Amino acid sequence: MTEAGRSDKPDWYRELKQSPYPESGMSGEAGERVVGRLSAGGGIRRTRKKMSAGAALSLAGILSMLAIAWIMDWPDIYGTGDRSAKGGDGIGAAATGNEKGNGKEWNTRNLYTDNNVKILEAVPGGDYAAGSPAGCWWNLYAPFDQLKDRTIRIEGVHRESGYRLSELAETKISAVGAAYGYKAAGEQASGEMTRIATRFGLPLQGVWTFVVYLDGERYADVVFDVPDASWEIGPTFKSGAYELRGVKGRLGLIDAGFRAGKPNKYMWHFWGREEQLAGALKIEAVRQGSDRIENVFAAERPGTPLNGADAAIPSMMALPEPGMWRLMAFVDGTLWGSIVVNVK
Numbered sequence: 001m002t003e004a005g006r007s008d009k010p011d012w013y014r015e016l017k018q019s020p021y022p023e024s025g026m027s028g029e030a031g032e033r034v035v036g037r038l039s040a041g042g043g044i045r046r047t048r049k050k051m052s053a054g055a056a057l058s059l060a061g062i063l064s065m066l067a068i069a070w071i072m073d074w075p076d077i078y079g080t081g082d083r084s085a086k087g088g089d090g091i092g093a094a095a096t097g098n099e100k101g102n103g104k105e106w107n108t109r110n111l112y113t114d115n116n117v118k119i120l121e122a123v124p125g126g127d128y129a130a131g132s133p134a135g136c137w138w139n140l141y142a143p144f145d146q147l148k149d150r151t152i153r154i155e156g157v158h159r160e161s162g163y164r165l166s167e168l169a170e171t172k173i174s175a176v177g178a179a180y181g182y183k184a185a186g187e188q189a190s191g192e193m194t195r196i197a198t199r200f201g202l203p204l205q206g207v208w209t210f211v212v213y214l215d216g217e218r219y220a221d222v223v224f225d226v227p228d229a230s231w232e233i234g235p236t237f238k239s240g241a242y243e244l245r246g247v248k249g250r251l252g253l254i255d256a257g258f259r260a261g262k263p264n265k266y267m268w269h270f271w272g273r274e275e276q277l278a279g280a281l282k283i284e285a286v287r288q289g290s291d292r293i294e295n296v297f298a299a300e301r302p303g304t305p306l307n308g309a310d311a312a313i314p315s316m317m318a319l320p321e322p323g324m325w326r327l328m329a330f331v332d333g334t335l336w337g338s339i340v341v342n343v344k
Contacts, residue, residue, distance in 0.1 A: 108207065112220035117141075120212055120220035124200050129229040131286075131326050131338035136167075136200035138212065140219075143192040144179030150214050152176070154198065159207040161291035166333060167210060168198050201335025202226050203284060203328050204291055231288050231324045234339040240307035244269055251329055251337045252309070258325070258343040263318040268329065269309035270302045270336065277302045277311045279332020288324040302331060319343045 112120040121139040128134035138154065140147060153170040157163070168176070176196050183190040202208060205228035211221040236255075237248040244252030246269075254267040270277055283297040296317045303313030319325050321343065328338040 108223045108225045110222050110224070112222060120222065122210065122222045122224075124224070128200060128202075128224075129227050130202055130205040131229045131328055131335070133199045133201035133335050133337065136198050138196045138198065139180075140177075140194040140196070140212075141191075142194060144173075144177060144194045145192075147177065147194050147214070148172075148174040151216070152196065153213045154210055155213070156202070156208050156210045158202075158204050158291070159209070161204060161206075161293075163204060163291070163293060165202075167200070168196070169333070170213075170216075199334050203286060203293060203335065205229075206291070229326075229338075231326070231340055233324075233342055239269060239309060242267075242307050245341070246339045247337050251339070253327070253339055253341075255341060258319055258341055260322045260343050261318060261320055263316050265314055266317055267307075267312060267314050268302065269307060270311040270329070270331070271309055272311075272331075272336075274310070277331060279334075281313065282330040282333075283315065283317065284328045284330065285319060285325050286328070287319075287321060288326075294320065296327070302329075 110122045110124075111118065118141045120141070123137040123139065125135040125137075128136075150173050151170050152168065152173050154167040156165050156167050173194065173196070177194045178196075179192055180195050181190065181192050205226050207223065207225050209221055209223045212219045234245045234247070234253075236243050236245050237252065238244075239248075239252060242254055245255040246252035249271050251271070252269040254269075256264050256266060258264070268281075268283075278301065281297075281299045281302045282295070285294045285296050286292065287294075296319065297315040299313055299315070301313075302311040304311060306312035323343055324340060325343055326338050326340050329336045
C-alpha cells in the first residue's frame with residue numbers, strides 16, 4: 001500500500017493495533033495475535049484439534065498474510081443514519097429471508113449489517129478463550145451524539161448449555177462510550193462511530209450469541225465460537241509467607257488439595273485497584289468435558305489486604321466429582337480470572 005493510501009486510514013483504524021482490554025490488562029503478545037483470531041466482516045471459528053508442526057507452520061504463514069490484509073484493507077464502511085436493525089425476539093431463533101445471518105442463526109460472525117449497512121462490529125482481543133478475560137471493542141456505527149443519551153446492555157447465551165450472562169449491565173452510553181471518526185478506504189465519505197469496551201470473559205467454550213439492546217430494544221447481535229483454554233494445573237507463586245496457585249499479580253489460592261465431595265477451607269487472594277475489587281465475589285466451577293456450571297462460593301466482596309494481596313478472603317468449597325476443574329472468580333459479575341485444579 002502507498003503512503004498516500006495509508007494516510008487515508010482513520011485514527012480509529014490505527015488504534016486497532018492497541019489492546020481493546022479496558023484496563024490494558026492484555027499482554028502485548030496477546031494483542032499482536034488478535035488479527036489472527038478475526039476475519040473482518042466474516043465468521044469467527046476456531047479449531048480445537050491439534051496440528052502437526054508442519055501444518056502449524058503453514059497455518060502460521062497463512063494467518064500472517066491474512067493479518068496484514070486485515071490491517072491494510074479494512075472493509076468499506078457504509079454511511080450513517082438510522083441504526084435500528086430488524087431483529088427477532090429471541091437469541092438464536094429460526095432464520096427467514098433477509099434475517100439470515102443477522103442474529104437468526106448460530107452462524108459465527110463478528111459483524112451485523114442491515115441492507116449492506118454496518119450496524120455493529122465486535123472486536124475481541126488476543127487469545128480469547130473460556131475462563132480468561134480478553135476484552136472486546138463494540139463498534140456501533142452511529143455518531144456518539146446520536147446515541148449518548150440512550151441506554152445500552154449486552155447479553156450473551158451459550159448454545160450448548162443455555163447459560164446466560166450479562167456482558168454489560170444496562171447503562172447510559174455517555175458513561176461507557178466514546179466517539180471515533182472513520183473514513184472508508186478509497187472513499188470520500190467519512191463518519192463517526194461509537195465504541196464501547198467490555199471485559200469479554202466467558203466461562204464456557206463453544207458457540208455464544210451476544211445481543212446488544214438500546215433502550216431495552218434489540219439493536220444487533222454477533223456470534224462467536226469460543227475455544228477452550230488450557231487444562232494444565234495452575235502454576236504456583238510466592239506471596240508473603242505463602243505459596244499460592246493461580247495467576248501472579250491477579251488472583252491466587254492457597255491450595256489445600258481437593259477431594260471429591262469433601263468441603264475444605266481455601267484462602268483466595270486478589271490483586272487490583274480498590275474500585276475494581278469493590279463488588280460482590282462469586283466463585284463458579286466447571287469440570288473438564290462438561291458444560292455444567294457449579295456455584296461453589298459467594299461473598300459480599302473479595303475481602304481485605306493480606307499476605308501481600310490487595311484483598312483476601314477465606315472460603316469453604318467442595319467440588320462434587322473427581323477430575324480437572326476450572327475455578328472461576330467473578331467480581332461484581334465480571335470474570336476476574338480462573339485457576340485449574342485437580343480433584344481426587
